[in-house]
Amino acid sequence: MPYVNIRVTKEGVTSEQKSELIAGVTELLQRVLHKNPATTVVVIDEVDPDNWGIAGEQVTLRRKRGE
Amino acid sequence: MPYVNIRVTKEGVTSEQKSELIAGVTELLQRVLHKNPATTVVVIDEVDPDNWGIAGEQVTLRRKRGE
Amino acid sequence: MPYVNIRVTKEGVTSEQKSELIAGVTELLQRVLHKNPATTVVVIDEVDPDNWGIAGEQVTLRRKRGE
């Protein structure tokens, strides 16, 4: 029954990687909290780097500087 | 003043259906909690089935199996 | 499979009202989008009126003025 929301920047996450994240989080909740995988929901939000800020600036700018 | 966030998979939700969801949730909050519809906010997020996991796997895979 | 998050101020919402909100939203998603009620998740967050702002001020202040 848990709900997990993973938010990352949209920078080429593949379908296989999404599948690994979903399986990994669901397994973690089963192992640590004994949650039923059948009703565990995981939603991945991919966010435009222009819309993601850290340290007061857009990720887009950090990527341009090679960070 | 309530804020409601409805998250569903992006699978052909029409504008009319979105309109019904918004009207329905707003009416429900007015009826049950006497909330003022004028400041009730409803936001619908449509999520790529590749990014939505249940039971440890992507909805995309479930749809391929006909579920 | 939908996930719905209802956020309201914490001002005496009863268990019966929560039950009505959960049943009402689940029924709405079944009627409008044919979503399976068995996997529809609804989470209600009750927020301290001191932590909720509208029109640039805390709800606590508006309540003191009788709004």
Add this chain to the structure above:
Amino acid sequence: MPYVNIRVTKEGVTSEQKSELIAGVTELLQRVLHKNPATTVVVIDEVDPDNWGIAGEQVTLRRKRGE
């Protein structure tokens, strides 16, 4: 370490405006709560006006009426 999520309708927000929002919120949290800007995260979600409801109806309809 704070996390701030700004949700607005998708109506031509420019990259410069996003940059101003990110810088402004980060500065505000530093000034008011002494939060370290280096780990302050700000995420802006732009939402289709068809998916945003207020007063029981879609923003799209309000825009058509000139509101």
Add this chain to the structure above:
Amino acid sequence: MPYVNIRVTKEGVTSEQKSELIAGVTELLQRVLHKNPATTVVVIDEVDPDNWGIAGEQVTLRRKRGE
């Protein structure tokens, strides 16, 4: 830089279990997406079972029936 929000019912989650969830999710994001652990944020929300609905009813009721 990822932000992960884990929402579960408030039913005796220990500090050790929270620690395991935080470490596990951070490691998963590093392994699958090469995300820097230093800026990965994980927030756990524990929700009153009265406020969590599944299948149209409160978790509280399901627990009373032994589910």
Add this chain to the structure above:
Amino acid sequence: MPYVNIRVTKEGVTSEQKSELIAGVTELLQRVLHKNPATTVVVIDEVDPDNWGIAGEQVTLRRKRGE
């Protein structure tokens, strides 16, 4: 009409600071995006430091080490 969610650790945020955050964010959205303050909603979530993770560990542990 914007919705802003500010999430910080629960470490003695005063009502006056909350008031400043709400006023500051509302003013920022009016200045940068010309959003109507009357319908701008700001919700502050204060999270137990035990439930907040950064760099793979709980904030509680970091505070104990004096960070």
